[in-house]
Amino acid sequence: xxxxxxxxxxxxxxxxLGGHCCGYYGPGIGGxxxxxxxxxxxxxxxxxxxxxxxxxxxxxxxxxxxxTCQKNLDxxxxxxxxxxxxxxxxxxxxxxxxxTICDDNWxxxxxxxxxxxxxxERAESSACCSAFGEGAGDIVFxxxxxxxxxxxxxxCPRNKLGLxxxxxxxxxxxxxxxxxxxxxxTTATAVVISxxxxxxxxFIANDRVQEQTWHLSADKTLGLMITLAMLFxxxxxxxxILSVKIHIYRRRNVSSDMM
Numbered sequence: 001x002x003x004x005x006x007x008x009x010x011x012x013x014x015x016x017l018g019g020h021c022c023g024y025y026g027p028g029i030g031g032x033x034x035x036x037x038x039x040x041x042x043x044x045x046x047x048x049x050x051x052x053x054x055x056x057x058x059x060x061x062x063x064x065x066x067x068t069c070q071k072n073l074d075x076x077x078x079x080x081x082x083x084x085x086x087x088x089x090x091x092x093x094x095x096x097x098x099x100t101i102c103d104d105n106w107x108x109x110x111x112x113x114x115x116x117x118x119x120x121e122r123a124e125s126s127a128c129c130s131a132f133g134e135g136a137g138d139i140v141f142x143x144x145x146x147x148x149x150x151x152x153x154x155x156c157p158r159n160k161l162g163l164x165x166x167x168x169x170x171x172x173x174x175x176x177x178x179x180x181x182x183x184x185x186t187t188a189t190a191v192v193i194s195x196x197x198x199x200x201x202x203f204i205a206n207d208r209v210q211e212q213t214w215h216l217s218a219d220k221t222l223g224l225m226i227t228l229a230m231l232f233x234x235x236x237x238x239x240x241i242l243s244v245k246i247h248i249y250r251r252r253n254v255s256s257d258m259m
Contacts, residue, residue, distance in 0.1 A: 002041035003049070005157075008069035010045060014150075015157035020066040027061035073154030077117050079174065081132035086124075087175040089132035090114055092141060092153065094161075100135035101153075102142040102166035103128035109148035110156065111174040117152060121178025134168035142166060 004019030039049035078098070079088030091098040111123035142164035146156035 002039045003037050003046070003065070004067040004069075005041040006039045006043045006046050006049065007067050011069060013069035014072060014155050015070040015145075016067050017070050017160055018068040020068070021063065023062045023064045023066075025064075025066040028064050029061070032059045032061065032064075070157065072152075074152055075154040077114050077153060079118070079132075079176075080135070081173075082175075085180070086120065086177070087132070087173065089130070089135055089171050089173045091135060094138075094140050097137060098135075099138045099140040100168060100171045101144065102139050102164050103170045103172045104164075104166065105143050105145055106172045110144045110146045110153070110172075111176075112148045113146045113150050113153050113156065114174050115176035118176060119180045120176035122176070124175045124177035127173035127175065128170065130169050130171045130173075132171075132173040135171045136168070138162065139164050139166050139168065139171075 001016065001019050004016035008014075008016040034046065037046055037049045039046070043049055076093040078091050078093075079085070080091055082088030090101050092101065093099075106126055106128055108123055108126050111126035115121070115123040140162050141153075141158055143159045144153070144156050145158070146153070150156050
């Protein structure tokens, strides 16, 4: 399985779902280049594995190795049950249904990916054990192992979809940090639902129509005023210079006519 993980990452997939021996996908042709690779699963290339042999000694194509790779999924996420838009239980839209993530291996790297999907700078903390309440429905994602650089939670290594040993008492959550930047409208949804509140507030990031109020800080306002003042001065100086040149030109023409 570790060998399969290395091969799938070489092909651009996040992880492997399985490795298959004995010509599972049919025998190949040509030479057998490598035999007996021993990988830890963390290598970036098969040739970086600790033990391997060139020329495929003692092998034939009936022993060809195959892999099943994990597909990258472009998913939407939302936060539910928090007191602010920055925090809540993580839910993922999968097959048109909101599902939850089990907290096995859940850490700050996974939380960072979720928060950036929602337009925040990073995660302030990751939460386990249904800290924001228990969800409902299916638990589809378990044993996520993001390295923190992924653009979507669906690009992270994970168990086979739907394979888990969890209950909703293990639903994960996050608390995000930083200003909410413009999120990716195709992947991000943040929803805050607070049960004690008579009027739940929904922040839907993938709605096309949003009401936004823009405010300039004092520093930005001062900078804008200074820029406008400089532009005004430049235009005024240019007009004065042009007027002087026109006046000189006219005086020269009058002098020529008098002569």
